[in-house]
Amino acid sequence: MQDAHIFSSTLADLAVASLVEEVSLTPKPGLVDLNDQGSHNDLDYATMVKSANCLHETFSKMAMAAYGERPSQSLREKIGEIGREGENTMFQVTNGVNTHKGAIWSLGLLTASAAIHKGECDELALCFTAGEIARFDDRYIPPQLTNGIKAINKYGVNGAKVEAQLAFPHIRTVSMPIFKTSLIQYNYEVAKFRSFLALMANLDDTCLLHRGGIEGLDYAKQYATTVLESGNLDELESMNEEFIWRNLSPGGSADLLAATIYLYKISQMRLSKDMELATIH
Numbered sequence: 362m363q364d365a366h367i368f369s370s371t372l373a374d375l376a377v378a379s380l381v382e383e384v385s386l387t388p389k390p391g392l393v394d395l396n397d398q399g400s401h402n403d404l405d406y407a408t409m410v411k412s413a414n415c416l417h418e419t420f421s422k423m424a425m426a427a428y429g430e431r432p433s434q435s436l437r438e439k440i441g442e443i444g445r446e447g448e449n450t451m452f453q454v455t456n457g458v459n460t461h462k463g464a465i466w467s468l469g470l471l472t473a474s475a476a477i478h479k480g481e482c483d484e485l486a487l488c489f490t491a492g493e494i495a496r497f498d499d500r501y502i503p504p505q506l507t508n509g510i511k512a513i514n515k516y517g518v519n520g521a522k523v524e525a526q527l528a529f530p531h532i533r534t535v536s537m538p539i540f541k542t543s544l545i546q547y548n549y550e551v552a553k554f555r556s557f558l559a560l561m562a563n564l565d566d567t568c569l570l571h572r573g574g575i576e577g578l579d580y581a582k583q584y585a586t587t588v589l590e591s592g593n594l595d596e597l598e599s600m601n602e603e604f605i606w607r608n609l610s611p612g613g614s615a616d617l618l619a620a621t622i623y624l625y626k627i628s629q630m631r632l633s634k635d636m637e638l639a640t641i642h
């Protein structure tokens with residue numbers, strides 16, 4: 362019988378590590394990475410890492426609230442409250458800059474889902490349960506006109522909320538399959554780059570829409586498709602320059618890449634536990 366506190370803290374370790382791996386993947390077009398700030402004048406690598414670390418308690422609390430529970434409106438509202446608290450902590454640490462709002466949402470729901478299942482299910486089930494939680498109404502979300510909502514209203518796309526409510530289709534059908542095949546064909550680093558490019562080639566990212574309109578989104582999708590098909594990852598350097606020049610930032614793809622890495626880490630934890638049990642018996 363695993364201890365809920367230890368399990369929750371381990372999940373939070375993995376969530377934070379996934380966020381650090383995402384920001385450390387270099388070069389990424391328009392995003393903060395080890396080389397530069399991308400299209401974010403108010404952000405840098407150190408702030409991103411500080412922000413990721415300050416969210417450990419948020420993810421741990423979400424896992425504790427969900428451990429062994431079932432998806433419900435009450436759980437959704439608890440997770441929402443912890444998430445908003447996490448957003449406040451993040452804004453204190455970053456002096457008001459949005460570093461990980463989308464990530465708190467996506468990785469937070471996946472954390473709650475993993476805690477519901479006590480880590481004993483695959484990536485698909487984790488996405489579906491996260492979607493179930495996201496579909497409950499949270500009566501306490503303060504009314505706000507976010508950049509995401511403005512883009513959703515103007516361009517009629519699904520944003521971060523619907524992506525989660527549909528059980529993360531871009532993770533299930535785009536990034537996770539390409540991550541797994543690239544791990545076999547290439548290596549872990551290339552798997553992350555290819556998953557990220559595949560997300561960018563397909564996702565209606567409201568960060569891109571907010572900054573570059575429909576032209577910006579189409580430009581990013583097309584460029585990512587070309588690089589993915591050519592397989593030439595050296596092109597990412599020029600892509601970064603072009604994105605900075607156009608002030609584009611694929612923040613939604615970055616969040617879903619972190620979520621993909623997180624799901625992979627959870628599955629590795631489960632597999633190593635199964636192997637341990639098999640050795641004992």
Ligand SMILES: CC(C)(COP(=O)(O)OP(=O)(O)OC[C@H]1O[C@@H](n2cnc3c(N)ncnc32)[C@H](O)[C@@H]1O)[C@@H](O)C(=O)NCCC(=O)NCCS
Pocket residue numbers: 440441442443444445448462463464465466467469470499502503507508509510519520521522524564565566567568612613614616617
């Ligand atoms: C649903 C959320 C993400 C708000 O999203 P909204 O579309 O209103 O826009 P906002 O521009 O503030 O943030 C969206 C972020 O999601 C990411 N994103 C953008 N597009 C996508 C996409 N298609 N799919 C997934 N993520 C995306 C980006 O990082 C972006 O910055 C969430 O923060 C929320 O519900 N906030 C309310 C407060 C709350 O309850 N928070 C805690 C919930 S756990």
Ligand SMILES: Nc1ncnc2c1ncn2[C@@H]1O[C@H](COP(=O)(O)OP(=O)(O)OP(=O)(O)O)[C@@H](O)[C@H]1O
Pocket residue numbers: 383384391392393394399401409459460461462463464465508509568571572610611612613615616
């Ligand atoms: N490496 C990264 N660099 C920059 N943003 C990232 C990175 N990883 C994830 N993101 C996501 O991108 C979002 C920040 O994007 P952006 O700054 O465009 O958002 P905004 O605050 O809505 O808009 P703006 O800064 O244009 O007013 C965050 O929600 C965060 O989750």
